[in-house]
Amino acid sequence: MIELKDVSKWYGNFQVLTDCSTQVSKGDVVVVCGPSGSGKSTLIKTVNGLEPFQKGEIVVDGISVGSPKTNLSKLRARIGMVFQNFELFPHLSIRENLTIGQIKVLGRSKEEATEKGLKYLDRVGLIAQKDKFPGQLSGGQQQRVAIARALSMDPIAMLFDEPTSALDPEMINEVLDVMVGLAQDGMTMMVVTHEMGFAKKVASHVVFMDQGRIVEDCTKDEFFNTQRSDRARDFLAKIIH
Amino acid sequence: MFGNFDFDVIARSWQYLFMTGMTFTLKLTFFAMVGGIVLGTLLAMMRLSSIKPIYLAATGYVNLIRSIPLIMVIFWFYFLVPYIGAWIVGSPVPLQVGAFTSSLITFTLFEAAYYCEIMRSGIQSIPRGQVAAGQALGMSYWQTMGNIVLPQAFRNMIPVLLTQTIVLFQDVSLVYVLSITDFVGAASKVAQRDGRLVEMYLFVAVVYFVLCYGLSYLVKQLQQRVAIIR
Numbered sequence: 252m253i254e255l256k257d258v259s260k261w262y263g264n265f266q267v268l269t270d271c272s273t274q275v276s277k278g279d280v281v282v283v284c285g286p287s288g289s290g291k292s293t294l295i296k297t298v299n300g301l302e303p304f305q306k307g308e309i310v311v312d313g314i315s316v317g318s319p320k321t322n323l324s325k326l327r328a329r330i331g332m333v334f335q336n337f338e339l340f341p342h343l344s345i346r347e348n349l350t351i352g353q354i355k356v357l358g359r360s361k362e363e364a365t366e367k368g369l370k371y372l373d374r375v376g377l378i379a380q381k382d383k384f385p386g387q388l389s390g391g392q393q394q395r396v397a398i399a400r401a402l403s404m405d406p407i408a409m410l411f412d413e414p415t416s417a418l419d420p421e422m423i424n425e426v427l428d429v430m431v432g433l434a435q436d437g438m439t440m441m442v443v444t445h446e447m448g449f450a451k452k453v454a455s456h457v458v459f460m461d462q463g464r465i466v467e468d469c470t471k472d473e474f475f476n477t478q479r480s481d482r483a484r485d486f487l488a489k490i491i492h
Numbered sequence: 493m494f495g496n497f498d499f500d501v502i503a504r505s506w507q508y509l510f511m512t513g514m515t516f517t518l519k520l521t522f523f524a525m526v527g528g529i530v531l532g533t534l535l536a537m538m539r540l541s542s543i544k545p546i547y548l549a550a551t552g553y554v555n556l557i558r559s560i561p562l563i564m565v566i567f568w569f570y571f572l573v574p575y576i577g578a579w580i581v582g583s584p585v586p587l588q589v590g591a592f593t594s595s596l597i598t599f600t601l602f603e604a605a606y607y608c609e610i611m612r613s614g615i616q617s618i619p620r621g622q623v624a625a626g627q628a629l630g631m632s633y634w635q636t637m638g639n640i641v642l643p644q645a646f647r648n649m650i651p652v653l654l655t656q657t658i659v660l661f662q663d664v665s666l667v668y669v670l671s672i673t674d675f676v677g678a679a680s681k682v683a684q685r686d687g688r689l690v691e692m693y694l695f696v697a698v699v700y701f702v703l704c705y706g707l708s709y710l711v712k713q714l715q716q717r718v719a720i721i722r
Binding site: 296299301324325326327328329330331332334336338339340341342351352355356357400401404 | 619621622624625627628629630631632635639640643644647
């Protein structure tokens with residue numbers, strides 16, 4: 252469903268991504284990990300065109316992301332994205348956060364959008380907060396609303412860019428639980444995260460990046476048992492205690 | 493010291509001063525504010541554009557206007573607007589646009605340059621992630637601007653926008669050089685008719701002070717009310 256072929260990206264002379272290739276099939280959960288500055292966030296943002304890239308090709312559901320002919324807005328509406336800093340809209344209530352994309356982009360009626368939005372809000376366990384504003388919720392709650400917002404658009408796949416990195420430790424699990432539930436329901440997911448517990452539980456394969464390159468791309472069992480690269484072994488030793 | 497002063501002149505003329513003069517001043521301030529903020533917001537978006545010609549056009553305009561004294565702009569537009577109007581509608585004679593329309597256009601174009609700078613910093617104060625979140629939902633540039641960025645930028649900037657409007661309210665008094673009957677114009681007409689210049693101008697100053705100080709106070713109150721919870 253998502254296919255990256257030799258994706259390369261430069262900021263001026265600095266190369267942030269070098270020939271990155273990988274595939275995400277329907278129903279796959281791909282965990283992207285690696286040390287900070289390895290380009291994993293940049294890579295995941297190229298998938299829905301939030302970050303442009305200069306070389307290579309990305310195809311999502313048969314549509315080329317890099318092609319100037321592609322209507323990026325239309326493509327993005329079909330791919331859910333969850334950000335490190337939640338990025339809920341602070342001037343809108345939780346209910347409005349859930350419906351604005353559905354109404355403005357998908358052209359749904361207010362009633363239909365509200366019904367759908369609240370259904371997902373209920374699913375992430377926050378229906379009681381529907382009339383509050385993002386600033387009144389905890390970080391973990393905000394991130395769960397952000398996931399519900401993305402799901403309300405009925406995406407064909409979900410991208411997660413370090414969804415738990417900005418959270419206090421005690422809030423990480425409530426977000427991971429929602430994500431595990433999604434994965435078990437068969438959602439196609441690409442997840443940048445350091446949460447190896449999550450990877451062990453639901454990943455279909457693991458992509459390990461270092462210095463802008465994909466160093467390992469294998470099933471989770473292979474990744475956790477027999478790392479081929481020193482760097483991956485080193486990385487795992489540092490983050491798994 | 494005030495023995496020779498005759499403050500009765502105010503009692504005799506207040507209806508004219510406020511019904512004719514102040515009404516004009518407030519009307520002009522209000523419409524120039526609305527026009528200036530709309531145009532200023534567009535200019536701000538242009539100044540933040542990555543498309544070079546758009547950026548240069550808006551930046552050039554703002555820098556030009558901000559380098560010219562308001563009084564010059566008032567004179568120019570007063571004499572130019574009839575000709576520009578005639579050119580637009582293709583009339584052979586200068587168009588009679590009237591004092592109000594002429595000064596409204598002047599103040600809208602002039603204040604837009606200042607509102608632009610306020611809106612520009614307002615837009616820049618919104619984290620880039622908010623734009624990314626709008627885009628990730630599939631919103632276009634205009635949808636992201638209209639639904640996500642501008643509502644927050646406005647909210648953040650309301651105090652500064654209103655403070656600039658108080659400046660505009662004071663600036664409007666300059667139209668009196670075009671013999672327009674705004675508040676100051678009305679006062680100076682009465683002052684000259686009755687020979688009571690000092691009393692009249694003292695009164696005008698007091699009225700401006702009370703209004704502007706009162707408005708500033710209200711702006712401060714409002715500032716706390718509209719803040720977005722973060």
